[in-house]
Amino acid sequence: MDVWLDRMSDDDGTGERRAARRDRAVRAAVEQGLLGPGTPVLALLDVTGIRESAAALRAAFTAVTAPGTPVLHAFAVKAAPLVPVVRLLRDEGIGAEVASPGELALARAAGVPAERTVLDSPAKTPQELREALALGIAVNADNPQELDRIDGLLRSAPTASPLGLRVNPQVGGGSIEALSTATATSKFGVALRDEGAREWVVRAYRDRPWLTRLHVHTGSQGIAPDRMAEGVAAVHALAEEINQRCGRRQVDTVDIGGGLPVNFASEATAPTYGQYARALREAVPGLFDGRYGLVTEFGRSLLAKHGTVVARVEYTKSAGGRPVAVTHAGVQVATRTVYAPEAWPLRIAAYDGAGRPKEGPPVVQDVAGPACFAGDLLATGRALPRLEQGDYAAALDTGAYYFAHHYAYNSLARPGVFGFTADDAGGVRFAVVRQPQSLEEIVTEAGGAHVDALTSPTPTR
Numbered sequence: 001m002d003v004w005l006d007r008m009s010d011d012d013g014t015g016e017r018r019a020a021r022r023d024r025a026v027r028a029a030v031e032q033g034l035l036g037p038g039t040p041v042l043a044l045l046d047v048t049g050i051r052e053s054a055a056a057l058r059a060a061f062t063a064v065t066a067p068g069t070p071v072l073h074a075f076a077v078k079a080a081p082l083v084p085v086v087r088l089l090r091d092e093g094i095g096a097e098v099a100s101p102g103e104l105a106l107a108r109a110a111g112v113p114a115e116r117t118v119l120d121s122p123a124k125t126p127q128e129l130r131e132a133l134a135l136g137i138a139v140n141a142d143n144p145q146e147l148d149r150i151d152g153l154l155r156s157a158p159t160a161s162p163l164g165l166r167v168n169p170q171v172g173g174g175s176i177e178a179l180s181t182a183t184a185t186s187k188f189g190v191a192l193r194d195e196g197a198r199e200w201v202v203r204a205y206r207d208r209p210w211l212t213r214l215h216v217h218t219g220s221q222g223i224a225p226d227r228m229a230e231g232v233a234a235v236h237a238l239a240e241e242i243n244q245r246c247g248r249r250q251v252d253t254v255d256i257g258g259g260l261p262v263n264f265a266s267e268a269t270a271p272t273y274g275q276y277a278r279a280l281r282e283a284v285p286g287l288f289d290g291r292y293g294l295v296t297e298f299g300r301s302l303l304a305k306h307g308t309v310v311a312r313v314e315y316t317k318s319a320g321g322r323p324v325a326v327t328h329a330g331v332q333v334a335t336r337t338v339y340a341p342e343a344w345p346l347r348i349a350a351y352d353g354a355g356r357p358k359e360g361p362p363v364v365q366d367v368a369g370p371a372c373f374a375g376d377l378l379a380t381g382r383a384l385p386r387l388e389q390g391d392y393a394a395a396l397d398t399g400a401y402y403f404a405h406h407y408a409y410n411s412l413a414r415p416g417v418f419g420f421t422a423d424d425a426g427g428v429r430f431a432v433v434r435q436p437q438s439l440e441e442i443v444t445e446a447g448g449a450h451v452d453a454l455t456s457p458t459p460t461r
């Protein structure tokens with residue numbers, strides 16, 4: 001990964017402009033009263049940045065594919081399950097990859113058409129499969145039992161759904177075990193290198209002329225792009241073998257998954273989509289010559305760098321000689337970082353009470369969250385201008401898999417999410433993406449309508 005960071009950072013000023021937009025937005029959020037003593041935490045999304053990433057993704061694959069190659073970029077909805085975000089990406093020509101009935105509902109609410117939606121979950125129920133086939137959504141089966149189910153459903157009703165099979169090339173994992181999907185024993189897909197598996201796959205395709213896609217997703221954050229390219233190469237080779245042994249061009253589309261890692265260490269976008277697409281074409285030229293359509297499923301790399309959690313410093317104190325800033329952003333918005341700080345370090349930016357970047361000599365300090373357990377720390381031993389009461393701490397690069405994935409510990413409210421853009425006068429305009437959760441909603445979601453459920457003489461349902 002470090003090699004890729006060195007080889008592959010964008011130094012065209014994209015990162016600096018993004019940081020400048022973020023600084024302006026934090027300032028404006030304070031000035032416009034979105035942030036303050038009464039609303040001490042919120043999440044910001046940089047609409048311009050998201051559009052730029054979407055455009056970069058489209059351009060990257062246009063540049064490496066033969067003219068006319070069908071390419072569907074399907075956003076992995078799990079990375080930012082927010083309807084306006086999926087809608088914004090739809091507006092940028094990006095479809096949706098969904099992995100649960102909830103995610104499918106979000107994609108449909110955002111208006112993503114069926115032909116731009118891909119269903120991938122490892123545990124699809126018969127009901128989910130029936131619905132997907134009725135809608136004409138692409139489905140990647142995960143395993144032989146699921147293929148059997150689809151066989152049965154196809155006997156009862158025809159479908160417009162493109163159908164594929166997920167395979168695990170077993171090329172190995174990355175630096176984060178929990179996100180490595182191509183290990184020997186991963187729970188995902190058909191394990192291609194297991195004894196007899198390859199033969200089984202070829203036969204499965206020979207017996208099912210409607211099986212026209214192959215799917216691989218080698219992993220997410222922590223997988224080196226070379227390893228991802230290895231996974232894609234393995235699946236391309238399998239597609240060629242299936243087509244040759246079936247004597248027809250049966251596999252017409254390869255779904256290469258998502259997983260482009262994000263650089264959380266600095267402002268740079270690294271690697272870029274352009275670099276990854278070129279590396280893929282170099283590693284697997286046959287996939288780009290126009291004989292195969294492509295589907296991609298990027299999530300984190302489209303959103304991460306465009307999201308920021310900003311939290312007010314409620315108190316500062318010192319413990320064992322180390323300064324601690326107690327803020328309103330912790331485990332509820334940065335769950336992975338709090339529970340696995342080694343794997344998921346976040347950059348923290350300091351702002352003063354007016355929302356201006358904070359100046360001052362760096363002081364090693366802890367940035368803590370509001371939850372009632374000792375490990376609720378956004379950052380430990382971090383050198384930052386000394387945070388003071390009423391300042392703001394911002395957790396950067398949190399646009400994917402962070403604030404959109406609220407963790408309800410301590411019944412801490414889901415913060416509001418606001419998209420921001422520059423307005424004509426050079427100011428900042430905010431749009432509500434998700435309202436902050438109210439106390440009424442917290443009570444309702446905690447069974448408030450069933451207050452007597454456990455105490456009334458005859459429990460009712």
Ligand SMILES: *Cc1c(COP(=O)(O)O)cnc(C)c1O
Nearest residue numbers: 076217220258259297298299300
């Ligand atoms: C999570 C996931 C993705 C997206 O991964 P990112 O690392 O967010 O790009 C794509 N495809 C599948 C099948 C996934 O499970």
